[in-house]
Amino acid sequence: MSDDPSVMARFRTFFLEPDTFFRDLAAQPPRYRWPMLIVLLAGIFSAIAAWLEANWMSSIFRPEYFGVDQSWAFYPVILFLTVSLILVSMVVASFFIPIVAGLVFYLLAGFVSKSGSLAHTFTATCWGMIPLAVYEAVQIPLFFMFLPFMDITVSPEFIPIMNKSMSGSGLDNAMLTHMIIPNRMFIAHALVNNGLHVVAYLCCAWFWIPAVRNTCGISHRQAIGIVLVPLILFLMFSAGPVFIRNIHYL
Numbered sequence: 545m546s547d548d549p550s551v552m553a554r555f556r557t558f559f560l561e562p563d564t565f566f567r568d569l570a571a572q573p574p575r576y577r578w579p580m581l582i583v584l585l586a587g588i589f590s591a592i593a594a595w596l597e598a599n600w601m602s603s604i605f606r607p608e609y610f611g612v613d614q615s616w617a618f619y620p621v622i623l624f625l626t627v628s629l630i631l632v633s634m635v636v637a638s639f640f641i642p643i644v645a646g647l648v649f650y651l652l653a654g655f656v657s658k659s660g661s662l663a664h665t666f667t668a669t670c671w672g673m674i675p676l677a678v679y680e681a682v683q684i685p686l687f688f689m690f691l692p693f694m695d696i697t698v699s700p701e702f703i704p705i706m707n708k709s710m711s712g713s714g715l716d717n718a719m720l721t722h723m724i725i726p727n728r729m730f731i732a733h734a735l736v737n738n739g740l741h742v743v744a745y746l747c748c749a750w751f752w753i754p755a756v757r758n759t760c761g762i763s764h765r766q767a768i769g770i771v772l773v774p775l776i777l778f779l780m781f782s783a784g785p786v787f788i789r790n791i792h793y794l
Contacts, residue, residue, distance in 0.1 A: 558671065562751050566668055566758040574663040579642070579670030582677055587638030589680035591631040596687050598630060604696050641676070642669040645774075649752070652770040653760035660760035668755035672748050679744030683737060690733040699723035731790045738786045742779055749775050 558565045646669035650662050726734075749771050757767035 558674070558751075563754040563758070566671075566751075566755045569668055569671070569755075570661065570664050570758045574661070574667045576667060579667045582673055583638050583642055583670050584635070586641075586673055586677035586680050587635035589677065589684065590638060591634035593680060593683035593687060594634050595630050596684065598626065600691065600694075601696070602626075604698065642666060642673060645669050645752070648774050649756045649770055650760060652774070653756060653762050653766070656766050657761045660762075664759040665756065668759045669752060672751035672755050674751070675747035676744045679740055682740065686733070686737060686740075690729055690736075693727075693729035694733060695727045696730060697725045697727070699725075734786065734790045738783050738790075742783050745775060745779060 554565070557568075643666070646662070646666040649669065650660055650665045653660050653665075752771045752775075753764070753767045756762065756770055757764055760767070760770075762770070
């Protein structure tokens with residue numbers, strides 16, 4: 545499996561015969577160009593989606609919060625810095641996913657096999673992130689689809705309290721729940737997005753299982769446990785709170 549000849553053939557093998565794809569990948573020296581590109585695209589799409597939602601939400605608060613005094617003049621600078629921080633952090637964060645996941649898979653596989661390769665496990669984990677990159681891209685049209693129907697009602701008391709406490713320490717979660725009320729379409733968007741988040745990672749697991757099996761030299765059953773146990777725990781802590789936080793609005 546070289547980097548130059550038929551790229552489309554490699555992708556066909558990846559989707560139709562993942563076990564063959566990762567067996568061939570493990571048999572050759574690790575190559576990083578395509579794995580890095582997959583992760584980078586996932587990070588860029590994630591950053592765009594995060595910026596779109598952050599910019600929309602800021603439009604709800606900016607007139608009331610900044611008012612018409614001199615602080616309004618600094619808003620473009622604040623927005624630029626916020627956007628830059630979002631873009632950089634989301635792209636960088638995307639690289640932590642294969643690093644952490646690959647390391648966890650490799651260490652767990654080490655309890656049952658000593659023939660694994662950390663470099664191959666890392667690149668294979670990156671390849672398995674294709675469904676996640678697709679999910680991050682889908683977030684963008686999904687946001688625009690829900691955008692005309694989404695709204696958030698902000699209590700008049702919220703701005704004075706925030707002005708008194710820039711850190712927000714004067715507000716607890718219960719107060720925020722009563723002062724910032726999203727409509728049903730906003731909640732529906734959050735729940736749909738959260739559901740796709742779960743589905744994307746489960747699709748990644750479909751590829752990560754043969755990836756770990758072939759790059760760590762373990763059985764199919766062992767690979768299932770090594771991939772699914774930490775993944776399910778991760779989803780419980782990442783997607784579970786989002787579901788619990790939003791379901792009570794419905």
